[in-house]
Amino acid sequence: MIINTSKDFIKRDLNSTKDRKRNFNKINTLYQLSEKNEFTIDDQTWDDLIMNEVFYELDRTYSTEGEAALYKMLRNPIMDEEKLKQRGKLIDLFKDDLDLTVDLRRILYNMIYDSKNKLLDMLNDLLPVSKLKSYIYSIAGIIPILLILAAIIFKEPNFMIALMVDMFINMYIHNKEESSINAIGLVYLRDLINASNQLSHIKNDELKLYTTKMKTLLNELSSIDKSTYLIKVLHSFGGILEMFSIPFLIEESTFYRMSIKLVKKKEKILELYYLVGELDALISIALYENNNEEKYCIPKFIKENSLKITDGIHPLIKNPVANSLEISKKGIVLTGTNMSGKSTFLRMISTNILLAQTFNFALAHEYKGCFLNLISSISPKDDITSGKSYYLAEAESILRIIKASEKGIPVFSSIDEIFRGTNPAERISSSAEILNYINKRGAICIVATHDRELSDILKENYDFYYFSEDVDNKNGLKFDYKLKKGISKTRNAIKLLDYIGYPKEIVLNSYRRVERMEEFI
Structure with missing residues (x-):
């Protein structure tokens, strides 16, 4: 993806809050997929502390990955001082090095915002791994091409009739498989890989742990990266090309072929997802601290x-x-x-x-x-x-x-x-x-x-x-x-009743009853 967002825009946007609707049932998916430990904040405590509202206050992320990582980090406190200090150093880095922060934010800004969480849903669902379907749909996708060539070469109208029947069958297959496959998830996966590739080329010694790890993961996901390219192209230009791909079952054959790889690489994809999100989340905290400079301290x-x-x-x-x-x-x-x-x-x-x-x-x-x-x-x-x-x-x-x-x-x-x-x-x-x-x-x-x-x-x-x-x-x-x-x-309960206009009879009798009750305590 070509970065076309101007630095000036990103700089102007550094101090703004993100006034967007947030679906916590989607935001918490990465957390739900992750391992919990004895220090993980449980649901009762999270709700008690109205942490969804606190999340709103802290969140200045651009990406879906950033939202998910910020949520996961808040649910999993660190019990190691050195790890906390290391995280604090990165937050300070993003506060002090404005050029670096802007460069990172430009990449994150240009990521597609996955509002419906299609990528994680794809990974979270039981992927329909089927080698047989992969072979069948690949062959079925070639048949229309063969029929078209046969009709041209032999000039036989029956081949066109067969083509129409075959296209009708393929459209039926497409509609039937629509609920089973998640081609849009592959589009977001492609976007994640592209953004990760750009982030991995950022030159900064303090980010080497991230950039090196990203390069390693990208290398392990290289075969998936190539396979997502076609799906990405089909969903470009408002999805016009997708319509023409239906008779050839391109999405279906590609998805079932890839699903085998996705199952094997699921943990690597999630690791890359979190790695990108963690950078976005830490930048978000750095921006929050900058906006609250006189209010916070280092513990x-x-x-x-x-x-x-x-x-x-x-x-x-x-x-x-x-x-x-x-x-x-x-x-x-x-x-x-x-x-x-x-x-x-x-x-x-x-x-x-x-x-x-x-x-x-x-x-x-x-x-x-x-x-x-x-x-x-x-x-x-x-x-x-x-x-x-x-x-x-x-x-x-x-x-x-x-x-x-x-x-x-x-x-x-x-x-x-x-x-x-x-x-x-x-x-x-x-x-x-x-x-x-x-x-x-x-x-x-x-x-x-x-x-x-x-x-x-x-x-x-x-x-x-x-x-x-x-x-x-x-x-x-x-x-x-x-x-x-x-x-x-x-006590002020009875005073409050009086203040908001309760009848005097109730108020005075309540005072008398309290006095009698207190005599026996």
């Missing part, structure tokens, strides 16, 4: 089982209030009223841990901590289809944290409103036992709760912090979103 990783974040912020908050936290041997119980910032704080800490362990940066003035296995239970849901209640869903969610803490690997767990779906006595008792159990096994745990009764039970293993607010009829809700040491002494 410092230590052996001690602890975590310190100074002035941390969440990437999705436009006007964030920074908060700091230091955790060592004790966990944290977080109290506070509704909407005061507890859940956002949990997500801020967890998201920064993930960013630190995937791309070697954190949105804070300082980040210092050990490597952590990130598992959360912030928003488990009822599962109506399986008949699971909210309580059972939450119990299973927290069991993930317990099991992970038993493996001897430091776990960071954020829990929001533990066992909110059951009665107070059982909730407080089971919560206290679970939180002490997790803490004794070296996990760093932050739990947000309204149960102030946990303070006496957990004081040996947990420190206490809270968020607060003020509610009045004149000024409404006022939150400072600042973390404070201690236990929240206020």
